[in-house]
Amino acid sequence: xxxxxxxxxxxxxxxxxxxxxxxxxxxxxxxxxxxxxxxxxxxxxxxxxxxxxxxxxxxxxxxxxxxxxxxxxxxxxxxxxxxxxxxxxxxxxxxxxxxxxxxxxxxxxxxxxxxxxxxxxxxxxxxxxxxxxxxxxxxxxxxxxxxxxxxxxxxxxxxxxxxxxxxxxxxxxxxxxxxxxxxxxxxxxxxxxxxxxxxxxxxxxxxxxxxxxxxxxxxxxxxxxxxxxxxxxxxxxxxxxxxxxxxxxxxxxxxxxxxxxxxxxxxx
Amino acid sequence: xxxxxxxxxxxxxxxxxxxxxxxxxxxxxxxxxxxxxxxxxxxxxxxxxxxxxxxxxxxxxxxxxxxxxxxxxxxxxxxxxxxxxxxxxxxxxxxxxxxxxxxxxxxxxxxxxxxxxxxxxxxxxxxxxxxxxxxxxxxxxxxxxxxxxxxxxxxxxxxxxxxxxxxxxxxxxxxxxxxxxxxxxxxxxxxxxxxxxxxxxxxxxxxxxxxxxxxxxxxxxxxxxxxxxxxxxxxxxxxxxxxxxxxxxxxxxxx
Numbered sequence: 001x002x003x004x005x006x007x008x009x010x011x012x013x014x015x016x017x018x019x020x021x022x023x024x025x026x027x028x029x030x031x032x033x034x035x036x037x038x039x040x041x042x043x044x045x046x047x048x049x050x051x052x053x054x055x056x057x058x059x060x061x062x063x064x065x066x067x068x069x070x071x072x073x074x075x076x077x078x079x080x081x082x083x084x085x086x087x088x089x090x091x092x093x094x095x096x097x098x099x100x101x102x103x104x105x106x107x108x109x110x111x112x113x114x115x116x117x118x119x120x121x122x123x124x125x126x127x128x129x130x131x132x133x134x135x136x137x138x139x140x141x142x143x144x145x146x147x148x149x150x151x152x153x154x155x156x157x158x159x160x161x162x163x164x165x166x167x168x169x170x171x172x173x174x175x176x177x178x179x180x181x182x183x184x185x186x187x188x189x190x191x192x193x194x195x196x197x198x199x200x201x202x203x204x205x206x207x208x209x210x211x212x213x214x215x216x217x218x219x220x221x222x223x224x225x226x227x228x229x230x231x232x233x234x235x236x237x238x239x240x241x242x243x244x245x246x247x248x249x250x251x252x253x254x255x256x257x258x259x260x261x262x263x264x265x266x267x268x
Numbered sequence: 269x270x271x272x273x274x275x276x277x278x279x280x281x282x283x284x285x286x287x288x289x290x291x292x293x294x295x296x297x298x299x300x301x302x303x304x305x306x307x308x309x310x311x312x313x314x315x316x317x318x319x320x321x322x323x324x325x326x327x328x329x330x331x332x333x334x335x336x337x338x339x340x341x342x343x344x345x346x347x348x349x350x351x352x353x354x355x356x357x358x359x360x361x362x363x364x365x366x367x368x369x370x371x372x373x374x375x376x377x378x379x380x381x382x383x384x385x386x387x388x389x390x391x392x393x394x395x396x397x398x399x400x401x402x403x404x405x406x407x408x409x410x411x412x413x414x415x416x417x418x419x420x421x422x423x424x425x426x427x428x429x430x431x432x433x434x435x436x437x438x439x440x441x442x443x444x445x446x447x448x449x450x451x452x453x454x455x456x457x458x459x460x461x462x463x464x465x466x467x468x469x470x471x472x473x474x475x476x477x478x479x480x481x482x483x484x485x486x487x488x489x490x491x492x493x494x495x496x497x498x499x500x501x502x503x504x505x506x507x508x509x510x511x512x513x514x515x516x517x518x519x520x521x522x523x
Binding site: 129130133134135137138139140141142143144149 | 323325349352353355357359360361363364365366376377380381425429
């Protein structure tokens with residue numbers, strides 16, 4: 001076989017493998033939606049207790065890390081933009097620049113990346129350990145669907161909590177920008193707030209929030225998929241967790257690009 | 269001639285291959301109602317796969333499993349799940365859910381498949397825990413239990429739904445001899461008291477002769493012999509004899 005043919009075969013195999021993973025991932029997503037919408041009609045109501053437990057773990061326990069990351073990003077953003085804008089005498093526009101970049105882009109993306117590291121990794125490690133320790137098989141043997149019992153509460157909890165955390169993150173970032181604007185750039189506090197919201201439109205807010213909804217689906221589905229695919233003991237769990245975080249990061253950035261493109265090119 | 273009603277599970281010419289490698293090759297035997305049936309064999313002989321096929325967790329490549337005369341492969345979806353709920357399974361690692369305490373682990377199948385009041389479910393779970401001698405440990409988490417206690421808790425969960433058959437995958441693996449004997453006694457007691465059928469996979473010879481009514485020995489994916497514990501003990505087959513004695517020299521090739 002010529003090297004060129006060999007290369008073509010490798011590319012072909014990689015494409016088939018990628019298509020198979022995408023198919024399995026979509027099936028998992030479809031099954032999750034099935035249990036959310038059809039489950040209650042089949043006598044399998046959503047487990048409110050499990051969902052709220054996950055919401056506390058994913059949401060409440062992530063507040064500080066989200067605050068930390070976005071607050072300092074707001075500060076950095078304000079300082080960087082002030083440097084440039086001051087040259088043109090537009091220092092006051094630091095306020096709107098920080099607010100709009102956070103709401104449209106940085107808030108949702110940063111929160112999603114933090115949550116992919118914190119929650120995506122934890123989902124994969126938990127489900128992966130359950131897989132290698134026969135707990136997933138035990139659930140199936142008891143006639144309990146693992147997607148309904150394990151995945152649905154996680155999926156719904158992150159779907160609800162990531163947009164909430166994003167709003168908090170946006171607010172924390174704006175606070176960071178406000179600190180620089182008011183205490184360092186000496187902009188009048190009232191004027192800063194007024195300018196910050198002057199150019200902010202509803203579209204900026206829902207663009208950001210719609211992104212965080214999509215990111216939450218990516219984080220949960222990638223985490224669960226990698227967890228359920230885990231094999232090979234503790235090493236396998238470690239490998240699956242790494243893959244989960246890396247794939248989530250890449251997919252978040254790609255999805256961000258696609259969604260931003262849609263809002264940019266399609267007038268809504 | 270055996271009465272067909274005496275046979276609860278019938279294994280007919282089961283074959284199983286993984287990626288072209290044959291793990292089980294035309295295995296056939298019957299399990300009688302109310303007996304402790306042991307599947308014996310060395311590591312990698314296909315006995316755990318056999319157990320999972322019998323429990324309906326793994327699809328065979330060929331052959332049939334008849335449960336009370338009904339072909340399980342012909343039953344799909346909800347009906348198959350209903351049949352599987354009549355089985356209980358005790359796993360090698362106990363497979364208790366780490367985030368639930370012992371009582372919640374045992375309650376889980378009852379909670380999921382019945383609409384009983386939580387108070388009643390709790391009483392039912394405690395009754396099962398009493399049967400395996402774990403009263404007083406209800407609120408502990410799996411990580412706080414010893415290996416033997418975890419196995420017993422797994423056993424309590426396996427019998428939670430009053431199954432007709434309980435499958436045990438290496439129930440005494442990793443336990444000290446005394447705890448092994450306790451678990452063995454428990455298997456025999458539960459089989460008699462609850463009038464269930466127990467199908468046990470193990471390679472622990474002491475356990476086999478302590479608990480087994482009948483034994484099937486697998487070797488390299490094929491059925492070597494089926495018989496009572498005494499018939500296996502007195503078997504003339506050199507492979508069976510080498511396995512029972514644990515000799516290094518003999519026809520069994522260690523890969």
